[in-house]
Amino acid sequence: MERKPKNIFVQGAIEAVFIADSIQKHSSKTNIGGHSIFLGQVRADKIDEKEVVAIEYTAYEEMALEKMHVIREEIFAKYNLTCMHVHHSLGKVSAGEICLFVFTSSAHRKAAMEACNELVERIKAELPIWGKELFADESHQWKINQ
Amino acid sequence: MERKPKNIFVQGAIEAVFIADSIQKHSSKTNIGGHSIFLGQVRADKIDEKEVVAIEYTAYEEMALEKMHVIREEIFAKYNLTCMHVHHSLGKVSAGEICLFVFTSSAHRKAAMEACNELVERIKAELPIWGKELFADESHQWKINQ
Amino acid sequence: MAINIVIFGSLTDITGSTLQLENIADTNALVSELNNRYPVLVNSKFMIAVNKKMIDTNTPLNNNDTIALLPPFSGG
């Protein structure tokens, strides 16, 4: 099955109610036995006495969506999944808010769990997205992924 | 820190809105960087032309809660987690509905993900809970975990 | 001496969900008595918990002990 590139980007934080809706939609797919979800949340890290109040995300959107499409196809080829959904914030996301939502479903739990873990690693390593950590005094520092 | 045994049991299906509330509550914990969630959903398996319409769960509740308490302590000792929540249905859960909700959070994603996976495996293997697969014609078959 | 037995999962189709037995010295005697009463139990795989602790060797039973018969778990 050929899949079209999907937009993964959301302006601002990802709301809990959006996640609930996404879960609810899967109740009609009665071949699913397990869902695996990863949520990235913005941490109020302290750096030299200053606290991160928000992260502002930017992306090379076109390239990120093309790359995400490739990753999606590879994950679908590798794991026996029923569905896969990825949402990433752009713009400002405050500490405590959700900036990444990865959601995989499969008949048996193992595929969903392994695919979810691999997706998160690949999203962080391969998508041209950058986080700018904003401090209360309006200074900033660029986020570094470990 | 000593933790008291918590009740993990919920009557009937676990609703998406309950999951959303649980996620939302963590927005005040700004030391969290990642949440890992597993949801078990009842599959409409076909067995000899008959379709599972629901699973009815029963448990040796007291023993399950004691065992879950031990598992919780062991997982907290093994992984650097901020929080851990487990909810399992009792009674009838229809195909397409959620019967298990495992939710772990940590500063860095790896602990949350690994703890979530291990919790799901241990819950399925070690908690005295049984699923009775109900068919439309009111016959049944006892679920077997693989 | 009375022992209370609680039964779970597929075993309830054979025995119902509770039983009370008298004069059962230990878990081996219990299994014999159960197999006597419910011959199809011989084909059932189950574990025994005494006062919520799983046992794997013959265990003496005391008055008012609670015994549970636990077929393989299938939660989740």
Add this chain to the structure above:
Amino acid sequence: MAINIVIFGSLTDITGSTLQLENIADTNALVSELNNRYPVLVNSKFMIAVNKKMIDTNTPLNNNDTIALLPPFSGG
């Protein structure tokens, strides 16, 4: 010959978010020119994408190519 450069992440603090340069034959020449204009760039780690494809060897540039300067990703 005009090439359009889009810049992301930490590099925007040095160069701004877009640049247009003329008469740049290839990506090696581009890096030299950028280092000339923005000496602190020498200390920055970044990759180059030409028309959204990451390159890792010197690559000739054509009219209206879009070049992107990509510091290490930090999404999620």
